[in-house]
Amino acid sequence: xxSQTWLRFHSSLVYIFLYAPILMLIVLSFxxxxxxxxxxxxxxxWYAELLQNRALLNAALNSLLVASGSTLVSAAFGTLxxxxxxxxARNLVLDAFVFLPMIIPDIVLAIALLSFFTFIEMPLSxxxxxxxxxxxxxxxxxxxxxxxxxxxxxxxxxASLDLGAPPLKTFFKITLPLILPGVIAGSLxxxxxxxxxxxxxxxxxxxxxxxxxxxxxxxxxFGVTPDVNALATxxxxxxxxxxxxxxxxxxxxxxx
Amino acid sequence: xxRMVSPLVLLGPALAWLVVFLVxxxxxxxxxxxxxxxxxxxxxxxxxxxxxxxxxxxxxLRVFLHSLRLAAFVTFIALLLGYPTAYFIANQPxxxxxxxxxxxxxxxWTSYLIRTYAWIVLLNxxxxxxxxxxxxxxxxxxxxxLYNDTAILIGLLYGYLPFMVLPLYSAIERLNPExxxxxxxxxxxxxxTFFRITLPLTLRGVVTGAIFxxxxxxxxxxxxxxxxxxxxxxxxxxxxxxxxxxxxWPYGSAMAFGVMAIVFILLLFQAWITxxxxxx
Numbered sequence: 001x002x003s004q005t006w007l008r009f010h011s012s013l014v015y016i017f018l019y020a021p022i023l024m025l026i027v028l029s030f031x032x033x034x035x036x037x038x039x040x041x042x043x044x045x046w047y048a049e050l051l052q053n054r055a056l057l058n059a060a061l062n063s064l065l066v067a068s069g070s071t072l073v074s075a076a077f078g079t080l081x082x083x084x085x086x087x088x089a090r091n092l093v094l095d096a097f098v099f100l101p102m103i104i105p106d107i108v109l110a111i112a113l114l115s116f117f118t119f120i121e122m123p124l125s126x127x128x129x130x131x132x133x134x135x136x137x138x139x140x141x142x143x144x145x146x147x148x149x150x151x152x153x154x155x156x157x158x159a160s161l162d163l164g165a166p167p168l169k170t171f172f173k174i175t176l177p178l179i180l181p182g183v184i185a186g187s188l189x190x191x192x193x194x195x196x197x198x199x200x201x202x203x204x205x206x207x208x209x210x211x212x213x214x215x216x217x218x219x220x221x222f223g224v225t226p227d228v229n230a231l232a233t234x235x236x237x238x239x240x241x242x243x244x245x246x247x248x249x250x251x252x253x254x255x256x
Numbered sequence: 257x258x259r260m261v262s263p264l265v266l267l268g269p270a271l272a273w274l275v276v277f278l279v280x281x282x283x284x285x286x287x288x289x290x291x292x293x294x295x296x297x298x299x300x301x302x303x304x305x306x307x308x309x310x311x312x313x314x315x316x317l318r319v320f321l322h323s324l325r326l327a328a329f330v331t332f333i334a335l336l337l338g339y340p341t342a343y344f345i346a347n348q349p350x351x352x353x354x355x356x357x358x359x360x361x362x363x364x365w366t367s368y369l370i371r372t373y374a375w376i377v378l379l380n381x382x383x384x385x386x387x388x389x390x391x392x393x394x395x396x397x398x399x400x401x402l403y404n405d406t407a408i409l410i411g412l413l414y415g416y417l418p419f420m421v422l423p424l425y426s427a428i429e430r431l432n433p434e435x436x437x438x439x440x441x442x443x444x445x446x447x448x449t450f451f452r453i454t455l456p457l458t459l460r461g462v463v464t465g466a467i468f469x470x471x472x473x474x475x476x477x478x479x480x481x482x483x484x485x486x487x488x489x490x491x492x493x494x495x496x497x498x499x500x501x502x503x504x505w506p507y508g509s510a511m512a513f514g515v516m517a518i519v520f521i522l523l524l525f526q527a528w529i530t531x532x533x534x535x536x
Contacts, residue, residue: 036377108515111495221482
């Protein structure tokens with residue numbers, strides 16, 4: 001019984017460690033004074049400031065474009081990949097290969113992609129970031145869809161085919177509706193990762209088109225400015241919202 | 257099922273993408289690492305082993321060792337914080353379990369960059385902690401807690417702790433409670449039961465969690481940059497500098513493969529542990 005109390009206390013401290021800094025940013029974003037240590041009253045002033053910031057809105061748009069593009073492609077390729085992997089005998093080498101982008105340090109992937117785009121003389125732009133994000137997002141979508149497929153009742157597909165439905169019709173009428181929650185959850189995760197990804201975007205972005213994380217990096221490198229708090233609150237809330245929705249659709253299980 | 261479409265058609269698009277945009281780029285920097293930097297930062301295709309030999313010069317070696325030590329320390333603290341938390345979550349009633357787990361994962365899915373920035377607000381000279389100490393009378397003047405190894409350690413721990421809790425949770429969750437009860441019935445103390453039963457049976461989770469924390473900590477460059485103020489170098493910063501500042505891509509590539517070699521050894525170790533625990 002005493003060990004239960006101790007565990008509860010320890011875990012509470014861990015949760016405080018995880019959430020206190022985030023909650024602090026959220027509270028400060030509504031602080032009119034803009035100082036971390038003096039409360040100047042509740043205000044939406046810093047949020048209004050953000051709307052005036054052209055460079056910031058532009059970067060946010062860039063991020064949305066990259067995230068949408070990379071999500072669309074990785075949702076399609078990742079779902080097919082999950083189906084393919086589930087259908088062949090378990091192949092450890094193939095598994096390791098597909099999930100390689102998840103374990104390689106992102107700085108290594110980043111310099112490799114930068115070198116590659118430079119080598120084939122492809123100018124750096126939003127397209128090169130999108131291409132790069134697809135590399136690791138495929139693995140995330142595939143992992144989630146695959147968990148969903150492992151609960152899948154194969155006889156339904158068999159029945160559909162036996163009754164004379166062509167394979168493509170069987171896929172759209174039987175397979176896809178059954179795995180759709182997994183595809184949606186995987187896509188939401190992919191979108192969120194892409195939206196927040198910094199290191200690979202930093203190396204594969206063109207000079208004139210930064211994404212939001214790249215812009216945030218350049219802002220926070222030179223110290224604390226109060227409008228970053230408001231921006232941080234919006235970005236953190238958006239990610240959290242997307243992930244909670246993904247959780248509803250079958251969740252983030254399938255990683256460990 | 258098998259009749260529908262060949263698995264190759266399904267695997268094709270994703271595998272093709274990974275070959276072109278993952279395998280080729282990695283092979284390319286592997287090739288770069290054996291060439292030389294020209295005087296304008298271009299690559300001179302003149303084979304050499306110089307870049308790898310330069311990894312052993314004292315300055316670089318020191319950064320490598322320092323990064324390894326820091327990443328190991330982060331991993332150790334993450335294990336100390338993460339194991340009891342994972343254990344606690346795994347032993348909660350089903351309806352709480354999921355919520356508690358989501359609360360651990362949620363920060364991980366939000367921007368790490370912004371969460372690092374939160375620590376700047378907390379730890380800088382004019383920051384929350386410094387002011388708090390002054391108003392409590394514990395300090396007379398503002399103190400900066402940034403720009404040292406402890407700040408980097410906190411930043412890395414903060415970012416990667418969820419990576420430790422999740423695999424530990426799934427390992428502890430799978431434990432059969434009867435084994436522990438048997439151990440108690442046979443007269444073992446809780447201490448003995450933990451170190452001789454629970455910990456060995458969850459070793460796979462420990463190793464997976466440790467690798468998931470260690471590897472990204474080792475390669476991270478923006479946490480040392482933002483919280484270490486660029487004063488305290490890690491491997492990630494060195495690679496970053498070679499690519500974006502010094503423009504010595506062959507040397508930077510060799511450094512990257514130094515990191516990859518370390519990662520590869522760790523993965524082999526993980527595979528070995530997994531096989532050993534499966535056998536017993």
